[in-house]
Amino acid sequence: MAINFLHPYYEVLRNYDKCITCRACERQCINEVHTYLPDSSRMVCDDGKCVNCHRCVSLCPTRALKIVRSGNTYKENVNWSGRIIDEVYRQASSGGVLLSSMGNPENYPIYFDKILLNASQVTNPSIDPLREPMETKISLGAKPTDIERDENDCVKNNLPPQINLSMPVMFSAMSYGSISYNAHESLARAAEELGVLYNTGEGGLHEDFYRYGKNTIVQVASGRFGVHAQYLNSGVAIEIKMGQGAKPGIGGHLPGAKIIGDISRTRMIPEGSDAISPAPHHDIYSIEDLRQLVYSLKEVTDYKKPVIVKIAAVHNVAAIASGIARSGADIISIDGFRGGTGAAPTRIRDNVGIPIELALASVDARLRNENIRDNIAVVVGGSIRSSADVVKAIALGADCTYIATSALLALGCHLCRSCHTGKCNWGIATQVPELVKRLNPDIGYKRLVNLLTAWQHEIKEMMGGMGINSIESLKGNRLMLRGVGLNEKELEILGIKHAGE
C-alpha cells in the first residue's frame, strides 16, 4: 500500500468525561468519522474523514465534541505553505483536477471591510426608523428615455416590465440538484413571505414550486436543463447565466449520481447521466448572439418578464456590461470572485475573477459615462455577507444584491466547503434522502425570513443615520462612503474619498 502523505487538517476532540456514548455523532456523520467500540464501550474518531461541518458538534447533547486544527505542521516555509504541499501530494496521488466548493477563501483584499459609512451630525438630522417611514422597497428593470401622455394629459405607464422587491436583496441561483428539495422549498417560501425573489438556478423548476412563481426567477444556462415554455413563463423574470463568480470561464458538472428521480425529471435528462453545462452557451459566441437569446426569451414570454443577464466579474467587466446594457436585457447581474459554488476546480475558484466591489464600481461608472445606466438595473452578488455589505453595495451604485452563501448559513451550512462530495450532513447540498430530511423547510424558511428581516432593520438604521429615508436616495450615493487603508488607485476605481477627506 502506498504511503498516505496527507495528515488530517482537523482533529475531533472528545471529552470523555462528558460523552455519554449516545452515539448521536455516529448516526449524524455521513462521513463515518465516529465509530462505537462495543468492547470498550467507547466512541472513537477517524480524523481523516472529518470535513469540519460541525454536525456532530452541534448535535452532541452534552457538548462533548469540538473540532480543532490538527497541530501537525511541515517545516515552515512562506512560499511552500502546508496547503500547497498537500495539494501537490493529492494531485500526485490522483492525477486529477482539484475540486472545491463555496467561495474563494484565500487572502485577497475584502474591499467592503475597507469602506466606512457616513452619518448625520448637526447640519442635517438623522431619521429614526422607529418614528418615520423608512423605505427599502425597490423596483428593478429598464427605464424608458421619455415620458408619454394620454389623451387627458396624464402620464402613461410606459415602463418595461419591472421586478418589485420589499428590500434590495434576492436569493441568487442555486439549482435543484446542487441543493436539495428542502433547501429549495425553504428559499421559495422565504422569498414569498419576505416579498423578494429566489432563483431556480439551472436545474429547472420542480413542479411543486410553480406555486411560488411570483417570487421566482427562472434561469437559463448553457446546459438548458429543464427549460421549456411553461418554465419560462412560470416566474417573474428570466436570468441568462453567462458566468459565475466562483468559476468564470468554465461550465458546470452535476454528477450522474445526483441525477435521480425528481431531479432527472426536472432537468429533463435520463437518470444517472451526467449533467454537463458547457463553458459557453453554444449559441452565444458574441454579444449579438446574446441579444438574440434575450429577444427569443422575450418572445416566449410576450415581453412581460424582465430578462437578467448574469456574468462573472472579470477584468473587462465594464465593457461587457456596456454591451449587455445595449442588448435588450433589463437587468445585469454581476457575480464577484468570492461567490459560492456547489463545485469548482480549486485553481479556477481561487485564481480567476475580480472582487465584486471593484467590478460594481467600474460598471456603474462606465454605464453612467455612456449614459446607458437607465437602460439596465445592476444586481451584485459574490459575497454579500451582511446588511452593511448591502448598504455599501447600493451606495457604490448597485440597484440590488444577491445572496446565497449567507442564506445557506442561515439554513445550517457551516462552510465546510465539501458540497462537491454530495454528502452534506446538513441536508442542503445533497440528494441523499436521509440527509435531505434533516433540513426541515418549516424551520429553514423561518430562519431565512429572520435573517433578512434582521438585515432590513439594520439597513433602515444605517440609512436613517445618514438622513436618507428611501433606498433610492442611497443608490450610487458614493459621498456616503469613505475608504480606509486604500491606495489612490483603489479609491479612484471605487469612486470614493479616503476617510478624513
Place this chain on the structure above:
Amino acid sequence: MTPKTYTPTINQKIAKKNAMIPHITKNKETYTQKEGQIRIPSGCAISGIINKSGKSMSGEAIIKSISVMRDRSNGLGGGFAAYGIYPEYKDYYALHIFYDTTTAKKECEEFLERHFDIINLSKIPTRKMKEITDEPLIWRYFVTPLPTKLADNQLDEREFTAKCVFRVNTKINGAYVFSSGKNMGVFKAVGYPEDVGRFYRLDEYEGYCFTAHGRYPTNTPGWWGGAHPFALLDYSVVHNGEISSYDTNRRAIEMYGYKCTLQTDTEVITYIIDYLHRKKGLNFKEVASVIAAPFWQTIEQMTPEKKEMHKYLRIMFSAQLITGPFSILVGFEGGLMALNDRLKLRSMVVGEKNDTIYISSEEAAIRIIEPNLDKIWAPKGGQPVIVHLKGGKN
C-alpha cells in the same frame, strides 16, 4: 433678531481675505477651497413674494423681509431672484456674469459674440457700500442665440443657451454666468442679504415676483458665485437645507449632460427641476411629486389612477427623489413653487393677502411686510405650493 453686540466684521474679514485670492485652486493646500472644489454644507433663510395678477412691486419689500432673518445667515452669502424686471428686453436672455479679470471678460465676450446676437450690454448698477467689498466685475448682457448656430447644432433656443452657459462656467477661467433667464435676473454676493439687496439697488427694480436667500455656510471662503439663488435659464432656486441624497442626485443628473461645478445642493436641485420640467415635460405638480415623492404607504392608499401615476413617477425618476431636509422656492417664468422635503425637516410658512403670496422660513419675515394677512399656514412636507400668474401657463 440679531443681538446688538453682534459685529459682522469678523466674517467679513475672513471673506475679504479669501476673496483677495483670485485663483484659489493654485493654492489649494494653503487656503480654504471654494464651491466646486469641496462640498460645503449650509443652513439658510429664504423668503419669496409673488403677485398673482402680475402687478409690479419694487425690491424693497423682499429686502425688508429677508433682513428680519439676519441670524439665519452669517454674512457669507446673500442673493435675490427677481422676475418681470426687464420688460423692455423680455424676449432676450439676460446674462448676468461675474468676471475675476478683464482677460476673462474679453474671452467670454468673444465667446458670446460667436454664439449670440448681443442687443445690449452694461455693467450691472451697484451702490458702493462698506458692507460689500471685493466685488468682481459684474456685467449684464441681453442676448439672443444666432439663428445659424441654432440650426448648426440642431438645438432649440433654450437648450442652446443652457449649453453655452455651461461652456462659459466650465471652460472660461474667471468667468461665471449666474443668471441666464428671460425677463428675470439673479443678484447675489458675499454679505448679508439685505446689504446685497441694497448693493445691487434692488429697490430700483420693479417685478411681479422676488425670492431671497441668506446663507449660513459652514465653510466657504465666500466666493460670489457660491451665493444663492442658483439659476439656469428662467429657473431659480433658493434653498434652505442639506440634502442627504446629494451624490445620488448629482451622479444621475450629470449623466444627462449637466455639470455640477459648485457641488452645492441648490445647484443640483436647479438642474433636477430644469431636467424634469423643461426636458422631460413634467408640470410643477409632477415635479414636486418626484423630488418630494409621497411615501409608498401613502401611495398605496390613493385612488387607482393616482396610485398608478405616483408609482410610475417614483420608479421612472427614482434618482431625482431628494431626501434630507430642504425648503425651496423655485422661481420660473410666470410663477413660483414652494416645497418642503417629505418629512418637513425645515420650517416654511405661506401667507396670503389679496393677490399676493408670501413664503418664508419664518412667519416674522412675512409679518414685517404684511401684518394683516388673509391667511397664513405651514404647508405639509412634500406638499407643493404652486403659484401661477393669472392667465399664465402651467
